[in-house]
Amino acid sequence: MNLLDVRNLSIKLVTGSTPILAVDRVSLTMKEGEVRGLVGESGSGKSLLAQAIMGVLDDKWQVKADRFHWRGNDLMRLSPEERKMVIAKDVAMIFQEPMACLDPTKTIGEQLAEAVDEEQLSGFFWQKNKQRQLAATKLLHKVGIKQHEKCTRSYPHQLTDALCQRVMIAMALARRPLLLIADEPTAAMESTNQGQIFRLLASLNQLKNMSILLISHDLETVTHWTNTITVMYSGQSVEAGTTEQIFNQPYHPYTRALVDSSPKANMHIPVKSRLMTLPGSIPILQHLPIGCRLGPRCPKAQRACVKAPKVKNYHGHQVSCHYSLKDDY
Template structure:
C-alpha cells in the first residue's frame, strides 16, 4: 500500500530579493513497510523535504506540489487542523540534535509519558497514570536503555547525546506511527552508537512494519539499512531507485562521485590513495546555477546542461541527467 506520494515538490524561500527555489520539483514515494534513504551533501534540501512532510516550516517557506498525498489524501488541500490530526496520528519525526529537541525544564519521564497517545491506553481513567509510566519504561527498554529509573528522573542536559537520541526514538515510536522520519539521527555520535541506532530503526521496520525515511549525508550507513535510495543535490532529485542497483550502476555523475568517495565501496583502492571528490562546493541559495545545479562541478557538463534535465526512467531506476553514465542507446 502506498503511504506517501509526492510529485514535483517545490519549496521556495521568501527573501527581500524575491523567492528562492530551495527545492526544485522533487518526487518521493514510500510504501508500507519500506525503508528509503534520502542522501546528499549538507545544504542539499533533505531536511526541508522532511519538514515539509510534517508541516513544520514557517511562513517564509512556500510549499507547492502537483501531488502531496498521504494514504490518498492531499495534505496541501485540506485544513491545517485536519493535517495536524493526520500527522499527529500517522507520522513521527526524529530531529537533529536531540538534546535541543527535548524540553530542558521537564524530566525525561514526564516528556515520554506525555508522548503516549490516550487512545492507546486500555485501562480505566484512574489507572492511566500507572499505565503511562509502565509504557514509558517499556519504550526505554525497547530502545536499549536499561537504567530506566535514573533516566526518567533526569533532565536532558544530564544525559549524553546518544541517550537523548534513543529517548527521541522512544518518543517517536510511542504512538505506533505508520511512517518514521529520521533526520540525521546519528549526527555527532560515536560510530558504535551510530551502528546501534541504525540497527534499532531497522528492527522497528522489520518487527512493526513501520515505513522509515532515513535522512543522512553518510551514504555508507544509509545504504546498509535501506531498500531504496533517493539522492538529492542542491534541492534537485538527481537519482533514485533500488539501493543495491543504484550502488552497482549509478547513472548520475553526482551519485557516482558519492560512491567513489566511500572507501568501503572501493575495495580495489590501494592504501593511502586519495579518494575521489568533485571540484568545488555546493552553491548557496543566493547563487544557484541555472538548469542542472551540478553543472559547474560536473565532469560531464556541456552546454545542454543550462536546461533543467527531465526525469527519465530505466526500469525502476530514475535519474535526471542530460548525459548519464550509460549512453542513450542503453536506455
C-alpha cells in the same frame, strides 16, 4: 500500496523581494514496510523536505506540490492545519539534535508520559497517570534503555547524546507511527552507538513493519540499512532507485562521485591513495546556477545543461541528467 506519494514538491524561502527556491520539484514515494534512504550533502534540502512533509515549517517557507497523498487520500484538498493533523497521527520524526529538541525543564519521564497517545489509555482519569508511566517504561525498554528509573528521573543535560537519541526514538514510537522519519539519527555519535541505533531502526522495520525514511549525508552507511535510495543535490532530486542500483550502477555524475568517495567502493586502490572528489562546493541558495544545479561542478557538463533535465526512468531507476552514465556500464 504507497503510504506517501509526493510529486513535484517545491519549497520557497519568502524573504525580501526575491523568493529563493530551496527545494525544486522533488518527488518521493514510500511503501509499507520500506526503508528508503535520502542522501546528499549538507544544504541539499533533505531536512527541509522532511519538515515540509511533517508540516512543521514556519510561515516564511512556501510549500507547493502537484500531489500530496497519504494512504491514498489527497491532502492538498485540506488546509495546512488539517494536513498537519493527519500527518501527525501516523508519521513521527526524529530530529538531528536530540538535546536541542528535548525540554530542558522537564524530566525524561515527564516528557515521555506526555508523548503517550491518549487512545492507548483506559479507565478513570486517576488511573491514567500510572498507565502513562508504565507505557513510558516499556518504550525505554524497547529502545534498549535498561536503567529506566535513572533515565526517567534525569533531565536531558544529564544524559549522553546517544541516550537522548534513544529517548527521541522512544517518543516517536509512543504514537505507534506507520512512517518514521529519521533525520541524521546518528550525527556526532561514536561508531558503536551508531550501529546500535541503526540496528534498532532495522528491528522496528522488521518486527513492526514500520516504514522508515533515513536521512543521511553518508551514502556508504545508508546502503547497509535501506531498500531504496533517493539522492538529492542542491534542492533537486538527481537519482532514485534500489540500493543495489544506486551503489553498484549509479547513472548520475553526482551519485558516481559519492560512490567514488566511499572507501567501500575503492577497496582495489593502493593504500593511502586520494579518493575522487568533485571540484568546487555546493552553491548557496542566493546564487543558484540555472538549469542543472550540478553544472558548474559536473565533469560531463555541456551546453544543454543550462536547461533543467527531465527525469528518465529505466525500469524503476530514475535519473535527472542530460548525459547520464547508463551507457558506461
